Amino acid sequence: MSRLGQPRSLDDTTAWRGAYAPYDLVKELCTAIGVITLLAVLLTVLFSSPDDRPSTIAQWSRQMPVDFATTVTAELDGTSGTAKYGPPYNQNGPGQHIAFIHLQKWLGVSHPINTANDFVIDPLKSIPANPAVHSAIAVYLAAPANNQAAWTAAYAKALEKASAGADGTVTVAAGNYGPVATITNSLLALAQSGGLDGDLLTSRQFYQTDYTKPLLFMSDGGLLAERAQAQHLLGTQWGMMNETGSYPGQVWLWLYTLPYQIEPFKSSTNADALVMLVMGILSLAFICIPFLPGIRSLPRRIPLYRLIWREHYRSDHL
Amino acid sequence: MAVQALPPEKLLPDSQPTYVASWIYVFGVASIASLVVIVGSGVILSLKGPAWWHATGIGHFINGIHLWAVELFFFVMVVHLWGKYWMAAWRGGRTRVWITGAVTFLVAIPTALTGYVSQQNFDAQWISTQAKDGLNSLGVGAFFNVTNFGQMYSYHVLLLPAAVVGLVIAHVLLVRRHGVVPPFVLDTSRVSPVEQTLAPPDADVRYSGGASS
Numbered sequence: 375m376s377r378l379g380q381p382r383s384l385d386d387t388t389a390w391r392g393a394y395a396p397y398d399l400v401k402e403l404c405t406a407i408g409v410i411t412l413l414a415v416l417l418t419v420l421f422s423s424p425d426d427r428p429s430t431i432a433q434w435s436r437q438m439p440v441d442f443a444t445t446v447t448a449e450l451d452g453t454s455g456t457a458k459y460g461p462p463y464n465q466n467g468p469g470q471h472i473a474f475i476h477l478q479k480w481l482g483v484s485h486p487i488n489t490a491n492d493f494v495i496d497p498l499k500s501i502p503a504n505p506a507v508h509s510a511i512a513v514y515l516a517a518p519a520n521n522q523a524a525w526t527a528a529y530a531k532a533l534e535k536a537s538a539g540a541d542g543t544v545t546v547a548a549g550n551y552g553p554v555a556t557i558t559n560s561l562l563a564l565a566q567s568g569g570l571d572g573d574l575l576t577s578r579q580f581y582q583t584d585y586t587k588p589l590l591f592m593s594d595g596g597l598l599a600e601r602a603q604a605q606h607l608l609g610t611q612w613g614m615m616n617e618t619g620s621y622p623g624q625v626w627l628w629l630y631t632l633p634y635q636i637e638p639f640k641s642s643t644n645a646d647a648l649v650m651l652v653m654g655i656l657s658l659a660f661i662c663i664p665f666l667p668g669i670r671s672l673p674r675r676i677p678l679y680r681l682i683w684r685e686h687y688r689s690d691h692l
Numbered sequence: 693m694a695v696q697a698l699p700p701e702k703l704l705p706d707s708q709p710t711y712v713a714s715w716i717y718v719f720g721v722a723s724i725a726s727l728v729v730i731v732g733s734g735v736i737l738s739l740k741g742p743a744w745w746h747a748t749g750i751g752h753f754i755n756g757i758h759l760w761a762v763e764l765f766f767f768v769m770v771v772h773l774w775g776k777y778w779m780a781a782w783r784g785g786r787t788r789v790w791i792t793g794a795v796t797f798l799v800a801i802p803t804a805l806t807g808y809v810s811q812q813n814f815d816a817q818w819i820s821t822q823a824k825d826g827l828n829s830l831g832v833g834a835f836f837n838v839t840n841f842g843q844m845y846s847y848h849v850l851l852l853p854a855a856v857v858g859l860v861i862a863h864v865l866l867v868r869r870h871g872v873v874p875p876f877v878l879d880t881s882r883v884s885p886v887e888q889t890l891a892p893p894d895a896d897v898r899y900s901g902g903a904s905s
Contacts, residue, residue: 410726426814427814428816429814461834462831584840617815624804646826657798673777685713
């Protein structure tokens with residue numbers, strides 16, 4: 375390092391009146407495109423790209439029938455994650471907020487979901503010529519709310535010690551479950567047949583692209599989380615920046631996933647809103663670096679510029 | 693007016709100041725090159741439809757190029773941004789150059805996210821069910837639903853790439869208009885004691901400062 379002095383403190387940038395070197399912008403761009411293409415092709419040939427098959431409700435109900443039945447019971451009695459979520463799906467939860475700012479609540483319910491009706495009752499109603507199921511639904515819907523709650527609570531407790539048969543059925547100890555056992559087992563059978571995957575997509579249109587209902591239903595269960603854990607995709611595993619398999623994921627989200635690993639965000643019920651707020655402020659600061667005292671001066675104080683422009687300073691020095 | 697602001701000799705120069713001589717300058721053009729490869733492979737994927745790459749070898753290959761070009765894009769763009777930070781590249785009326793570059797990086801993040809949730813595989817299922825919570829917490833989920841494949845696909849193949857490409861064009865035009873930021877002008881009267889200690893014994897202070905000197 376030579377003794378070149380320090381940069382002047384003010385913006386000393388003036389129009390360049392020094393020497394110029396020949397430059398071909400088009401050639402440079404074409405070369406860069408060629409190199410990047412070559413690199414992308416090489417990486418593809420060497421490592422390909424991940425494509426883990428999606429989970430289906432049929433797969434979930436066959437592989438984890440007890441978990442499926444437990445989730446169905448929670449959807450029916452309104453205790454599942456989606457049932458208690460709040461906006462934009464329902465009004466059953468307050469949503470997250472930052473101090474007095476309740477954006478989630480203020481923007482309201484845009485994708486209404488009643489988990490009991492949408493995930494359980496309506497798909498079962500679509501089964502033709504099944505009087506036992508239709509009767510069970512009628513009994514459940516006609517019962518007082520406290521009866522419904524007592525049946526689902528008893529059945530949920532029984533499911534904690536349930537066992538799954540080789541044929542995919544769920545066996546629980548005898549108890550007073552009202553029509554809940556019939557409803558849950560019927561939906562389990564429908565799901566195992568593959569019918570529920572389609573039912574949750576059904577709307578007034580023939581063509582479908584909105585997977586909100588099946589995805590929310592599946593995320594209330596354990597299959598997606600189990601697969602995610604095995605692939606290091608959980609939030610506690612810095613999963614936001616990971617990818618299935620050993621592929622690099624969205625590494626650029628490291629700063630976004632960092633607060634989730636530390637307090638006070640980690641245990642906050644408003645963690646998502648708080649992290650989004652922090653990232654919003656940091657993003658704004660990033661854009662406004664030229665205006666931020668201290669941050670904008672660091673490049674002058676830490677002489678990395680000497681490394682970047684070492685040829686320039688060396689030639690001027692000589 | 694436009695030609696006055698950006699005459700051909702500035703838009704497509706055949707020479708550059710001699711200080712533009714460092715590997716760090718490669719990362720700017722590498723970012724653009726990566727974007728070109730992303731758009732090119734993305735166009736092929738969209739021409740064949742969102743399910744094509746799952747069922748064919750060539751589709752999977754093109755998807756691989758798309759994915760790795762995205763990884764390269766973010767890598768070279770981050771290096772480019774760090775390089776420009778340490779050059780304080782907003783100097784000399786170049787604030788808008790910095791702002792368009794920073795906003796491009798920030799817009800590229802949801803562009804990538806919408807791609808991830810449009811993959812129609814387990815990755816898309818998991819990412820969409822997790823990302824919804826962050827977006828919903830600020831009310832964004834009311835109009836931007838990551839579990840709606842159709843909406844995300846539209847954002848990914850048209851709206852957000854158009855925004856990124858538009859920002860990159862604006863960024864490049866601003867760079868061409870203002871030129872590449874020159875090095876700091878050094879003031880030899882302010883040599884720090886640390887530098888004097890670190891300087892080799894035969895070093896001589898002859899640099900007089902001034903970019904044109």
